[in-house]
Amino acid sequence: MAPVTAPADTMTRHEWAAEVRRLARERDAVILAHNYQRPEIQDVADHTGDSLALSRLAASVEASTIVFCGVHFMAETAKILSPEKTVLLPEPEAGCSLADTITADDVRAWRAEHPDAVVVAYVNTTAAVKAETDICCTSSNAADVIRSIPEDREILFLPDQFLGAHVKRVTGRDNIHVWMGECHVHAGIDGATLRERVAAEPGAELYVHPECGCATSALYLVGSGAVPQERVKVLSTGGMLSAAESTTAGKVLIATETGMLHQLRAANSTTVFEPVNPRAECHYMKMITAEKLLGALRAGTTEITVDAATASKARRSVERMVEIGSPSRGGE
Numbered sequence: 001m002a003p004v005t006a007p008a009d010t011m012t013r014h015e016w017a018a019e020v021r022r023l024a025r026e027r028d029a030v031i032l033a034h035n036y037q038r039p040e041i042q043d044v045a046d047h048t049g050d051s052l053a054l055s056r057l058a059a060s061v062e063a064s065t066i067v068f069c070g071v072h073f074m075a076e077t078a079k080i081l082s083p084e085k086t087v088l089l090p091e092p093e094a095g096c097s098l099a100d101t102i103t104a105d106d107v108r109a110w111r112a113e114h115p116d117a118v119v120v121a122y123v124n125t126t127a128a129v130k131a132e133t134d135i136c137c138t139s140s141n142a143a144d145v146i147r148s149i150p151e152d153r154e155i156l157f158l159p160d161q162f163l164g165a166h167v168k169r170v171t172g173r174d175n176i177h178v179w180m181g182e183c184h185v186h187a188g189i190d191g192a193t194l195r196e197r198v199a200a201e202p203g204a205e206l207y208v209h210p211e212c213g214c215a216t217s218a219l220y221l222v223g224s225g226a227v228p229q230e231r232v233k234v235l236s237t238g239g240m241l242s243a244a245e246s247t248t249a250g251k252v253l254i255a256t257e258t259g260m261l262h263q264l265r266a267a268n269s270t271t272v273f274e275p276v277n278p279r280a281e282c283h284y285m286k287m288i289t290a291e292k293l294l295g296a297l298r299a300g301t302t303e304i305t306v307d308a309a310t311a312s313k314a315r316r317s318v319e320r321m322v323e324i325g326s327p328s329r330g331g332e
């Protein structure tokens with residue numbers, strides 16, 4: 001078996017996985033991996049899923065330690081929901097360009113301009129930002145979250161402009177103000193690329209993942225009619241995996257971060273799954289390497305903490321999100 005991403009030059013992937021599992025048992029740790037992690041990380045994890053599914057798991061697992069293979073805001077969300085657990089992020093520099101588009105000060109200043117507004121935050125935000133908001137949402141429950149707010153209340157929606165535009169369109173509300181943030185990875189899945197790929201593959205289906213904010217620019221293009229609806233399936237992680245298992249299409253184009261392809265290809269070896277944009281790769285997600293995971297388990301690093309006051313305020317927003325969101329199969 002081929003060596004993995006250099007945990008040690010002499011270690012095979014099988015030996016590495018066995019050592020990771022042994023160390024996890026020794027540390028009473030559960031390993032959670034986001035769908036966009038490297039294949040070897042997904043394969044060695046106890047659970048793989050989207051951020052909402054992993055948040056739910058973080059709140060319910062019995063292990064005393066969570067090793068979160070994802071990006072920083074996801075580990076923070078796990079800590080907010082499970083303050084009594086130790087949460088480790090193998091690479092603390094694994095950030096998120098979308099979360100970086102807004103700060104807690106920005107939210108306070110925006111709210112001051114609209115004092116009666118309800119502030120809705122996409123889950124791709126820091127704990128400090130979540131603490132300044134009223135309710136969090138994912139891509140899949142964003143419209144339901146908006147509908148749960150009285151029609152006459154103004155809404156401040158942050159930080160993703162594409163998801164904001166999408167919920168405005170599907171709810172028909174015009175009293176939503178949208179923060180103009182975007183994810184650099186999915187900005188690359190643009191209308192021209194989508195149209196070109198769909199036109200070049202007339203028999204192919206197109207799956208767009210709605211739950212990770214990573215797919216919101218594609219979601220926006222589908223909703224606005226830039227690509228034909230009949231060939232498009234907007235699916236959660238679980239729905240995407242189920243559809244992959246049962247599809248008879250020769251080819252399916254995937255409009256999201258390329259890490260998702262690993263699970264889809266494992267689910268169905270006869271259909272060809274191709275990325276709409278093969279360069280749609282999140283370098284933050286890929287910072288979690290085999291070597292980093294092994295190091296985190298050996299040394300107990302890097303522990304993610306959220307101060308109690310921030311966590312308490314943020315928890316209200318996150319718990320509302322978890323109540324309204326529907327569980328997805330990925331990881332559950």
Ligand code: SF4
Nearest residue numbers: 096097183185214282
């Ligand atoms: S793909 Fe984009 S939204 Fe997702 S973690 Fe990476 S930078 Fe953030």
